[in-house]
Amino acid sequence: MLAVVREKVMPRIDGARLIADLRRIAEFGRYQTGVHRPCLSEVDVASRRWLAERFAEAGLEASIDGIGNVFGRSRAPGPKLLMGSHTDTQPRGGWLDGVMGVIYGLEVARAFRDDPACRDIGVDVASWADEEGNFGSFVGSRSFIGALDEAEIDQMVSREDGTPLRQAIAQAGLAGEPRAQLDPARYRGYLEAHIEQGGVLEHERKRIGVVTGIVGIVLLHLRFTGKQNHAGTTPMPIRKDAGVALTTYCSAVHERFRKLTGPATVWTVGQIRLDPNMPSIIPGAAEMLLQIRDPELDKVDELAAEAKKLAAEANAAGPCGVAIEQMSRTLPTRSEPKFMDALQAAAETHAPGGWMRMPSGAGHDAQILAKKLPSAMLFVPSIGGVSHHFSEDTGEADIALGCQVFADAAAAILRG
Amino acid sequence: MLAVVREKVMPRIDGARLIADLRRIAEFGRYQTGVHRPCLSEVDVASRRWLAERFAEAGLEASIDGIGNVFGRSRAPGPKLLMGSHTDTQPRGGWLDGVMGVIYGLEVARAFRDDPACRDIGVDVASWADEEGNFGSFVGSRSFIGALDEAEIDQMVSREDGTPLRQAIAQAGLAGEPRAQLDPARYRGYLEAHIEQGGVLEHERKRIGVVTGIVGIVLLHLRFTGKQNHAGTTPMPIRKDAGVALTTYCSAVHERFRKLTGPATVWTVGQIRLDPNMPSIIPGAAEMLLQIRDPELDKVDELAAEAKKLAAEANAAGPCGVAIEQMSRTLPTRSEPKFMDALQAAAETHAPGGWMRMPSGAGHDAQILAKKLPSAMLFVPSIGGVSHHFSEDTGEADIALGCQVFADAAAAILRG
Numbered sequence: 156m157l158a159v160v161r162e163k164v165m166p167r168i169d170g171a172r173l174i175a176d177l178r179r180i181a182e183f184g185r186y187q188t189g190v191h192r193p194c195l196s197e198v199d200v201a202s203r204r205w206l207a208e209r210f211a212e213a214g215l216e217a218s219i220d221g222i223g224n225v226f227g228r229s230r231a232p233g234p235k236l237l238m239g240s241h242t243d244t245q246p247r248g249g250w251l252d253g254v255m256g257v258i259y260g261l262e263v264a265r266a267f268r269d270d271p272a273c274r275d276i277g278v279d280v281a282s283w284a285d286e287e288g289n290f291g292s293f294v295g296s297r298s299f300i301g302a303l304d305e306a307e308i309d310q311m312v313s314r315e316d317g318t319p320l321r322q323a324i325a326q327a328g329l330a331g332e333p334r335a336q337l338d339p340a341r342y343r344g345y346l347e348a349h350i351e352q353g354g355v356l357e358h359e360r361k362r363i364g365v366v367t368g369i370v371g372i373v374l375l376h377l378r379f380t381g382k383q384n385h386a387g388t389t390p391m392p393i394r395k396d397a398g399v400a401l402t403t404y405c406s407a408v409h410e411r412f413r414k415l416t417g418p419a420t421v422w423t424v425g426q427i428r429l430d431p432n433m434p435s436i437i438p439g440a441a442e443m444l445l446q447i448r449d450p451e452l453d454k455v456d457e458l459a460a461e462a463k464k465l466a467a468e469a470n471a472a473g474p475c476g477v478a479i480e481q482m483s484r485t486l487p488t489r490s491e492p493k494f495m496d497a498l499q500a501a502a503e504t505h506a507p508g509g510w511m512r513m514p515s516g517a518g519h520d521a522q523i524l525a526k527k528l529p530s531a532m533l534f535v536p537s538i539g540g541v542s543h544h545f546s547e548d549t550g551e552a553d554i555a556l557g558c559q560v561f562a563d564a565a566a567a568i569l570r571g
Numbered sequence: 572m573l574a575v576v577r578e579k580v581m582p583r584i585d586g587a588r589l590i591a592d593l594r595r596i597a598e599f600g601r602y603q604t605g606v607h608r609p610c611l612s613e614v615d616v617a618s619r620r621w622l623a624e625r626f627a628e629a630g631l632e633a634s635i636d637g638i639g640n641v642f643g644r645s646r647a648p649g650p651k652l653l654m655g656s657h658t659d660t661q662p663r664g665g666w667l668d669g670v671m672g673v674i675y676g677l678e679v680a681r682a683f684r685d686d687p688a689c690r691d692i693g694v695d696v697a698s699w700a701d702e703e704g705n706f707g708s709f710v711g712s713r714s715f716i717g718a719l720d721e722a723e724i725d726q727m728v729s730r731e732d733g734t735p736l737r738q739a740i741a742q743a744g745l746a747g748e749p750r751a752q753l754d755p756a757r758y759r760g761y762l763e764a765h766i767e768q769g770g771v772l773e774h775e776r777k778r779i780g781v782v783t784g785i786v787g788i789v790l791l792h793l794r795f796t797g798k799q800n801h802a803g804t805t806p807m808p809i810r811k812d813a814g815v816a817l818t819t820y821c822s823a824v825h826e827r828f829r830k831l832t833g834p835a836t837v838w839t840v841g842q843i844r845l846d847p848n849m850p851s852i853i854p855g856a857a858e859m860l861l862q863i864r865d866p867e868l869d870k871v872d873e874l875a876a877e878a879k880k881l882a883a884e885a886n887a888a889g890p891c892g893v894a895i896e897q898m899s900r901t902l903p904t905r906s907e908p909k910f911m912d913a914l915q916a917a918a919e920t921h922a923p924g925g926w927m928r929m930p931s932g933a934g935h936d937a938q939i940l941a942k943k944l945p946s947a948m949l950f951v952p953s954i955g956g957v958s959h960h961f962s963e964d965t966g967e968a969d970i971a972l973g974c975q976v977f978a979d980a981a982a983a984i985l986r987g
Binding site for chain 2: 374
């Protein structure tokens with residue numbers, strides 16, 4: 156009787172097969188211990204065709220649509236979940252970021268196929284094109300939910316080499332393909348697995364993160380305008396140094412924000428540009444990007460308002476002008492409570508006490524799918540918290556455990 | 572009798588001829604109201620050949636040497652001065668920066684030729700190659716005083732387009748030419764005229780600057796090393812953000828230096844680079860250049876020591892590492908007192924009360940020649956203090972006045 160119970164609640168994933176597929180796809184665009192695979196580059200297209208073959212081998216109906224999304228559709232007659240993530244990578248990024256969630260979907264489909272108790276339920280698996288922003292923001296998943304129009308596609312070019320997206324699609328042999336559109340009635344919801352990309356799980360000695368939601372993000376652009384001049388001949392009192400204005404503003408932001416921060420607030424000045432950025436020239440202009448993230452929209456908005464207030468103060472004080480513009484504002488996403496419960500129960504089965512609930516500080520395709528479907532995410536630990544670097548890694552035992560938890564949770568949701 | 576006295580003390584320059592030559596050479600590489608003429612670019616080589624023709628027309632022995640220096644040598648039997656500056660420009664720079672001093676020399680040579688009282692004395696005129704640093708630092712004048720060896724030339728490449736200096740010399744048809752070497756016995760000394768490149772003369776309502784010396788410069792390179800990571804998933808307390816370390820250091824430098832500054836001290840952070848400089852990535856490394864200038868060597872060294880102390884404090888405080896390196900240290904140069912007196916007397920004759928003594932905040936070829944010859948410089952005002960920008964300008968009356976003062980002072984020095 157025990158065996159029967161196990162079969163009902165536990166489709167068994169094959170950890171060795173899972174790892175082997177992850178190692179194989181990492182060969183497409185290998186860079187040191189990581190991968191350089193920008194969306195619709197030659198190696199990326201090759202990896203998509205390889206993935207479609209794996210989907211077909213697993214008994215799924217494989218296709219690549221007109222934006223580069225790769226699908227493996229279940230032929231099961233019963234209820235279905237959509238699973239996915241992305242197989243494109245950051246420039247010189249890690250071997251698991253994105254692709255792990257796609258291969259989890261493939262492995263869950265194989266586990267369902269191989270388990271007589273799971274043959275009535277199914278998963279569709281997707282690799283969403285360009286999650287990492289080679290051409291734009293969440294290009295593939297937005298296309299799938301109907302939030303990407305043709306005019307926007309016309310405008311997109313690769314940040315790697317300037318290739319227009321239209322040309323990249325044509326070179327991939329996809330110019331004639333339609334863009335697949337979501338039929339929400341087909342699915343119970345959407346699940347995505349991903350590496351954590353941070354150090355919280357490792358620090359808390361947990362192996363599974365049950366994601367409560369994805370943070371809201373405000374991105375602010377600041378431009379400081381001074382007066383370009385010779386760095387040897389312009390006395391300090393009459394200078395209008397845009398670089399000084401920028402670094403002074405940064406110090407003010409860091410000091411003020413530290414007093415306002417919530418438990419999960421983060422902010423980053425990731426990009427600074429001085430103009431002309433020459434050692435003997437007083438910068439005439441300087442630009443920076445300030446990004447603020449928090450699971451609570453109110454906190455994101457409060458800090459953004461504070462950044463704008465500091466900019467207005469700097470502008471009034473002079474001698475440089477300051478213009479601040481809100482480039483984007485992404486609303487926080489909340490996970491489906493029933494899906495979180497299913498992930499938590501499966502995690503407790505396989506790693507008792509080894510899981511925790513946590514927000515996602517990073518953006519994921521799940522936040523796009525969540526606009527149309529109940530959604531949730533699972534995290535596995537990142538060694539040393541490293542992400543967006545070729546040295547990113549996760550222990551093989553954690554990779555296999557995460558996939559088993561993911562499979563169990565999916566089966567439980569579909570049977571629920 | 573008055574006419575005779577005038578002839579003896581006053582070779583007469585031709586202001587219209589001077590301005591016409593300046594307008595003509597500005598056509599080589601014209602960029603808006605300024606000039607883009609990197610050393611040994613095609614237009615620069617053409618301008619050097621044009622200049623050599625003007626020297627020959629003026630009765631000088633014209634040549635271009637194996638590093639690109641253009642010379643016009645006097646055939647006068649008596650005492651001689653060396654005059655010069657540079658005809659290459661900053662990228663998209665002004666129409667007078669450098670070239671004015673060269674055409675001053677040409678015009679003084681013509682004025683001497685045309686004045687029977689000056690036929691026994693002479694000026695050699697030079698356009699020093701690459702003062703503006705396309706390939707290196709003071710390439711032409713260093714070559715002339717014997718402070719540039721072949722191995723250094725082998726290493727130099729254009730910052731504009733990466734062309735090796737050797738290749739640029741060959742393309743200019745100069746590969747076979749020797750590099751001219753200074754014979755100090757030939758000259759009483761070296762004079763250079765230049766635009767001020769700052770706003771002091773204009774602010775003080777003066778038309779002539781008698782340069783007391785050239786400031787000392789220390790250039791410091793700082794590298795901050797943190798840990799590159801995802802900007803959404805790395806909690807603030809465990810971050811090692813090299814960009815935050817850099818901007819915090821800049822604020823500390825500006826605050827500390829303001830308390831230590833002398834009357835002519837300037838300092839500049841002209842260059843900042845974050846790595847990888849992406850909006851969603853915590854910078855793992857950040858670099859900056861800090862330049863300190865003062866006419867007094869002690870002050871330059873005091874501020875450089877303070878910058879190093881602040882870096883050591885930041886390094887000890889963490890969480891990022893800081894490495895500071897002194898890239899260069901240029902000693903201040905002091906002008907020859909007798910030359911300053913001659914410039915001052917000539918300025919008082921033509922613009923009574925309209926001159927002042929002042930240091931040069933910028934570096935000039937004169938600081939190289941001063942290692943071997945008594946040297947001095949004359950400045951004319953820069954409108955609005957603008958420099959290293961195509962809108963740099965000086966009033967035509969000030970240009971002509973400066974040349975007349977320069978010619979008078981040269982005659983006085985050679986007769987003294």
